[in-house]
Amino acid sequence: MLLKESDKNEQADNEDPYKGVLFTVFRWSLELALKLRWLTVAGMIALLVSAVMAFGLVKQSFFPPSNTPMFFVDMWMPEGTDIRQTLKQTEKVEEYIQSQDNVEFVSTSVGQGLQRFMLTYQPEKSYEGYAQLQVRTTSRDNMFELLHKLDGELAHQFAAPTFQLRLMEFGPSPASKIEARIVGPDPQVLRDIAVQVEDILLADPGSRNVRHDWRERTKQLVPQFNESKARRLGISKEDLSSTLQLAFGGNTIGVFRDGTQMLPIVTRLTEAERVDYASLQNISIWSPMLQTYVPVEQVIDDVTLEWQEPIIQRRDRKRTLTVLADHDVLGDETAASLFARVKPQVESLPLPAGYTIEWGGEYESSKDAQEAMFKSLPMGYLLMFIITMLLFNSFKKPLVIWLTVPLSIIGVAFGLLLSNMPFSFTALLGLLSLSGMILKNGIVLMDQINLELESGKDPYLAIVDSAVSRVRPVSMAALTTILGMIPLVFDAFFGSMAITIMQVLALQQY
Structure with missing residues (x-):
């Protein structure tokens, strides 16, 4: 009903189907790029180098927080507090949070973390001075308003306990985003090193909830x-x-x-x-x-x-004191940015013989996930390259197609910088998945060029005519994908992945 029928005649059949504005502009820019091909190649290399350098300015993150308007309040009483006293204090904190606006419910667990209700949630171990409150609000926006209020008022309303505000996450949720594990035999030396590490973290304005898992020493007769x-x-x-x-x-x-x-x-x-x-x-x-x-x-x-020492933690049968810290979950900075600043300072500390510092938290989780993924990635890319070689019965043509894949970094770096979104694990998956679409477009174009050459056309005309004939289907496929990603841009979990895919496809069309 939308497409108008037109009478076909011999003159229409002889008309050039690629005379529209889109094809004319594309043909002109393509011919200009081929004419100045060395300048074009140099420009793309310069863009690639600048994108790699700009990628260092992109915020890094492992997994984004959940969309569920729910967060945790971890409450720590001084070590040695009786669990009944912890319960009394928790009831007061629960009553205070429940009285706030836009709070749907508050559930509490005293003495240990909540029961594991989702795969990525890691309950806290059993401590008499520990309690965890799970707070659900009416919406995500109201949740951050409440978090800002609690961050400023909880410490003033309740002087005895210390509080840690944590968002619910889809990915692994360690005790803290930054964990420095100090390994050695002497508890006193471990505490002395921990004080130096804590001083470095406390000196950084972006750190929050600095503490260690051995807690305070207690008096004993x-x-x-x-x-x-x-x-x-x-x-x-x-x-x-x-x-x-x-x-x-x-x-x-x-x-x-x-x-x-x-x-x-x-x-x-x-x-x-x-x-x-x-x-x-x-x-x-x-x-x-x-x-x-x-x-x-x-x-x-x-x-x-x-x-x-009320608590002595061990890892692989060795005494291990872990210094914990978080970034400001209400700020614009990520844990990776804070970690990048404090890591060189902590690693430069002089350590006695027999003592080492290892990193856990988000850094360890991200490293393990990437190692597991990149372990099988080279074999997958090798198989894809072999398939393209068999497809064209050539080595040079697949190599030309594969050289376009690294150019996707240009769209990723500048797209995330413009949108102020972090490069998360989901963005990495989106970048890897785009390689298949980029290769598909290259294979389609190379196949069309081969058909034009077999028909007897000059190589220059074969390249130009093939690119012009494929610009509409390739552009339409990319455009539909970009439009499909627009709703995900505003999603907390898939936002960075959507921006990555959209920018790379837009750059490819350019």
Whole structure:
């Protein structure tokens, strides 16, 4: 109904089908490029070099955040806080967040992370001073407004805990975006190195939530066991430990069944006696040599107050202290930009013999993903090149086609810079997938040139006529793809991939 029918006649059949404005302009620019072919090649090489240099200015990112208007608030109380005190503080924080505008619900987990509800979510381990709040808002825009408000007010409203705001992500979600793992044998040396790393991170204005996973040291009363006195009484250090545990910590002596629930039966001193230091003088321990109970003080010279390591993390059986930090999730900077600034400074720190620094976080996840992908990529490209060689029964013609593939970097670099979007893992997948479309266009054009040459045309005319005859189908295919990508430009996850594909195809048509 939209296409008008026209009467066909002999004169129309003899008319040139490529006399329109599009074909005329394209033919003129093509002939000019062929006439100044060395200048054209030099210009493309210059553009490629400038694009590679400009690519260093493009923001780098591994995986973009999820579109779901949901975020996490990790709350850390000082190490050694009782879980009941953590629960009371969490209830106050939950009530405060729930009272904010545009909040649909708040779910809370105290003592450990939430149950794993999606593949890329990594729950936090069990800590008495830890709680995690999951907040869902009415929309993504309202979520960032609430994040800005909480970022400025949570620390002022609640002085005891520290907070970490985290967005929900599609990709791997490590404990923090930047992780510096310090490996070595001595805990004190590990903490000293960690202080230097933390100072570097804190000096950078773009860093947030700087901390380490060994947490704060805690105070502990340590009995000084006298082995010579204890040996005469037949008492071992294990006997003393069991007695003190029974008195102050408690031992499970049975289980009470209440319907389908089983509750442990614990025997220990009353709470008033457990928190009283003087109770130690009233505790007795069994002596096998005397066959009677003797005061605990007979095998203890003194009780000293010492700082203890409450948490010692290990990786591959080696003591590993991890310094954690995040970028500003509400800012325009990515974690890769912050990492690029602090990495040289951290690696330049002098380390004692036997101590090393390894990098985790987003850097490690991105590196592992790219290594896994690029491991099989060369073989795939080799097979594609062999297929094009067999298709044309030549080495030179496929090589000419493949030399156009690196030019796609021009569209990627300038497209992402103009749109201020990061080069993420999805953008990388889009760039790799475009190589197939670029090769397809080259194969179609080369095949048409071969047909024109076989018909007896001059090589120059064969190139010009083939390019002019293929400009419409190739342009229409690219245009439909670009139009199809427009809705994805505004998507948080696929935005960088859409910009990559659109810019490369637009440049190719140019």
